[in-house]
Amino acid sequence: MTENLHLWIIPLLPLAGAAINGLLGKRFSRGLVATVALTFCGAAFAMALWVVSQFSSLSTIPYVETVATWLRSGDFSVSYSFAIDQLSVVMLMVVTGVGFLIHIYSVGYMWEEGGFYRFFSYLNLFMFFMLTLVLASNYLLMFIGWEGVGLASYLLIGFFFTRDSAAAAGKKAFIVNRIGDFGFLIALFLMIQHFGSLDFAKVFDAVRPYAQETSGAGFLTAIALLLMVGACGKSAQIPLYVWLPDAMEGPTPVSALIHAATMVTAGVYMVARSHVIFERAPSAMMVVAIIGTLTAFFAATIGIAQTDIKKVLAYSTVSQLGYMFMACGVGAFSAGIFHLMTHAFFKGLLFLAAGSVIHAVGGEQDMRKMGGLWKKIPWTWFTMLMATFAIAGIPGWAGFFSKDEILWRAYQASWAYWIVGVVTAFMTSFYMFRLMFMTFAGEYRGAAGSSHGHEEHAGHGTHLGRDTAGEAPAPHAPAPHGHGHGGVHESPWVMLGPLVVLAVLSIVGGWVGIPGSLGGSNHFDKFLGPVFRSSTPAVNAEHAQAGESVPPEQTTEGEEPKTGHSTELMFTGISVAAGFLGLFLAWLLYSAKPDLPDRIADSLHALYTAVANKYWVDEMYATIFVKPLIGISTLVFWRGVDQTVIDGTLNGGAAGARELSDEVRHMQSGNLRSYAGWVAIGAACVLAYMVWVGTR
Numbered sequence: 222m223t224e225n226l227h228l229w230i231i232p233l234l235p236l237a238g239a240a241i242n243g244l245l246g247k248r249f250s251r252g253l254v255a256t257v258a259l260t261f262c263g264a265a266f267a268m269a270l271w272v273v274s275q276f277s278s279l280s281t282i283p284y285v286e287t288v289a290t291w292l293r294s295g296d297f298s299v300s301y302s303f304a305i306d307q308l309s310v311v312m313l314m315v316v317t318g319v320g321f322l323i324h325i326y327s328v329g330y331m332w333e334e335g336g337f338y339r340f341f342s343y344l345n346l347f348m349f350f351m352l353t354l355v356l357a358s359n360y361l362l363m364f365i366g367w368e369g370v371g372l373a374s375y376l377l378i379g380f381f382f383t384r385d386s387a388a389a390a391g392k393k394a395f396i397v398n399r400i401g402d403f404g405f406l407i408a409l410f411l412m413i414q415h416f417g418s419l420d421f422a423k424v425f426d427a428v429r430p431y432a433q434e435t436s437g438a439g440f441l442t443a444i445a446l447l448l449m450v451g452a453c454g455k456s457a458q459i460p461l462y463v464w465l466p467d468a469m470e471g472p473t474p475v476s477a478l479i480h481a482a483t484m485v486t487a488g489v490y491m492v493a494r495s496h497v498i499f500e501r502a503p504s505a506m507m508v509v510a511i512i513g514t515l516t517a518f519f520a521a522t523i524g525i526a527q528t529d530i531k532k533v534l535a536y537s538t539v540s541q542l543g544y545m546f547m548a549c550g551v552g553a554f555s556a557g558i559f560h561l562m563t564h565a566f567f568k569g570l571l572f573l574a575a576g577s578v579i580h581a582v583g584g585e586q587d588m589r590k591m592g593g594l595w596k597k598i599p600w601t602w603f604t605m606l607m608a609t610f611a612i613a614g615i616p617g618w619a620g621f622f623s624k625d626e627i628l629w630r631a632y633q634a635s636w637a638y639w640i641v642g643v644v645t646a647f648m649t650s651f652y653m654f655r656l657m658f659m660t661f662a663g664e665y666r667g668a669a670g671s672s673h674g675h676e677e678h679a680g681h682g683t684h685l686g687r688d689t690a691g692e693a694p695a696p697h698a699p700a701p702h703g704h705g706h707g708g709v710h711e712s713p714w715v716m717l718g719p720l721v722v723l724a725v726l727s728i729v730g731g732w733v734g735i736p737g738s739l740g741g742s743n744h745f746d747k748f749l750g751p752v753f754r755s756s757t758p759a760v761n762a763e764h765a766q767a768g769e770s771v772p773p774e775q776t777t778e779g780e781e782p783k784t785g786h787s788t789e790l791m792f793t794g795i796s797v798a799a800g801f802l803g804l805f806l807a808w809l810l811y812s813a814k815p816d817l818p819d820r821i822a823d824s825l826h827a828l829y830t831a832v833a834n835k836y837w838v839d840e841m842y843a844t845i846f847v848k849p850l851i852g853i854s855t856l857v858f859w860r861g862v863d864q865t866v867i868d869g870t871l872n873g874g875a876a877g878a879r880e881l882s883d884e885v886r887h888m889q890s891g892n893l894r895s896y897a898g899w900v901a902i903g904a905a906c907v908l909a910y911m912v913w914v915g916t917r
């Protein structure tokens with residue numbers, strides 16, 4: 222085989238779709254806009270499938286293709302090049318596969334919204350930047366994709382820009398991510414200083430000879446911590462998680478694509494990609510594990526008390542990302558990526574199914590105004606139930622295998638991580654089944670066909686009006702899915718089809734990682750083995766010298782961790798019991814005895830109020846950071862610098878010129894005798910000057 226995969230074509234395809242719809246979409250029909258978006262996104266998915274089919278035949282992995290030399294300064298250079306290895310194969314399939322399904326769903330969901338062509342242009346643009354991020358062969362190109370997905374996220378979150386809350390949410394996401402990106406940039410500068418390169422291969426080769434920084438914090442620890450700052454921003458970890466719940470102001474397909482399946486996992490991918498650095502910075506690894514563990518628990522507690530269906534899923538996303546960071550922090554990088562993949566399936570499905578619910582009830586998002594929907598929208602109910610089983614860790618579903626792998630690795634690192642992880646698993650199961658019972662069980666508590674929620678009211682004739690490009694919504698346009706109006710109704714198949722596919726993946730997607738304790742071989746771990754175990758001989762040697770057991774992620778390929786299966790099965794049973802306990806408690810409170818939640822909330826008034834108000838973290842940030850910065854910018858920069866210095870200088874100069882011109886103006890009296898007198902005076906002055914010069 223000729224080793225020329227043309228990797229650059231994969232991100233180029235959605236970029237072409239974004240350009241065509243962005244420049245010409247205003248003149249296109251909605252059907253043509255959708256065709257362009259789906260064609261280029263689907264082509265990227267097909268190209269990715271072909272690349273993966275050729276992957277096993279590659280003679281060199283990672284396989285790198287250089288398009289051009291990008292920057293050159295002395296000995297330092299950065300190439301515009303793409304690379305693929307086992308890790309990027311997983312990310313490539315998640316981004317293109319799940320992304321394509323969400324594109325299909327979006328056609329039905331956004332059909333009657335204004336700015337239809339803008340939406341798909343932004344969606345394709347996001348795909349371009351995300352694919353650039355995961356295929357980059359160096360940190361600078363990764364950073365370009367990193368910043369690009371931030372830009373696309375800003376555009377998509379604030380898509381309904383006439384709504385103040387959406388515009389504010391977009392700005393909040395953009396600004397908070399810039400805080401994290403500042404840390405990422407400094408890490409890149411340190412890499413250039415110490416390694417003279419930003420290429421993954423060169424940086425990692427330069428790092429491998431270094432021993433672990435166990436005696437203190439060296440430059441590797443500094444680089445790792447700064448990278449983690451960037452990851453905290455992008456992947457919504459404490460303390461930079463606050464942007465993601467507000468990002469639910471964007472259309473539901475945006476929540477599924479960006480804030481569940483792809484963009485928010487970029488931080489996890491970056492940490493996993495940089496594992497060679499993190500493995501030699503144990504202090505940084507501990508920080509990653511602690512932040513991930515605390516975020517998983519903290520966000521889960523908030524999710525328990527939310528009543529907005531999308532906000533529950535938003536805090537669930539923050540919590541599940543915490544699980545992934547916990548895994549990376551204890552050295553279980555492949556377990557973290559495994560959960561990243563399964564999470565893309567079941568959380569993408571949960572958001573899309575939530576969008577189908579919102580679509581069915583006329584835009585309502587408050588679960589207290591739902592209920593009894595399983596009979597009216599059975600396909601949505603069933604697919605969402607499959608995703609709920611997966612995230613709750615019910616045995617056999619995808620989330621069970623990936624979450625159990627993380628908890629087992631966490632136990633091997635520290636009891637504390639494991640205990641918090643199991644409690645979080647219980648809370649996850651509870652708030653997800655709470656969502657299911659409140660939404661689908663009992664009797665319907667809302668008004669049929671109502672549309673008083675704050676979502677975008679897809680397909681119900683409630684629109685934003687004309688957008689900036691002048692495209693008016695088409696409330697009476699013939700939708701391709703032919704859905705009707707009036708009363709609660711099931712979504713069209715253009716929306717249900719992706720739900721069914723993701724439901725299947727939410728069940729079988731974890732079977733590639735069945736552990737040895739359950740009779741499997743964990744093929745997923747073995748597949749990623751060459752990426753995460755190729756750099757660990759020195760680390761393994763240090764563990765051996767210290768008399769420690771080798772961490773599971775650092776064993777040689779095919780070698781089982783030196784722990785008994787019976788112990789692992791016992792801990793698996795505990796985590797499964799936690800999941801079923803959450804299911805039982807949710808059934809008891811929200812189905813069997815629906816009066817109990819209010820009584821419990823009253824008895825725990827202070828705690829419940831704190832949780833329901835998200836511990837007032839946003840208010841605290843506003844008081845400590847936002848208001849002082851606004852005050853400083855108002856008093857110092859606006860009034861002090863802008864108004865006093867800049868405006869004062871310009872206005873003062875203008876006033877002086879006006880006064881001078883006013884004085885000079887009075888010399889123009891219109892009197893001929895006055896003019897003659899001035900001429901005579903001028904002539905006399907000239908003659909006097911000439912006489913004076915001549916006598917010298």
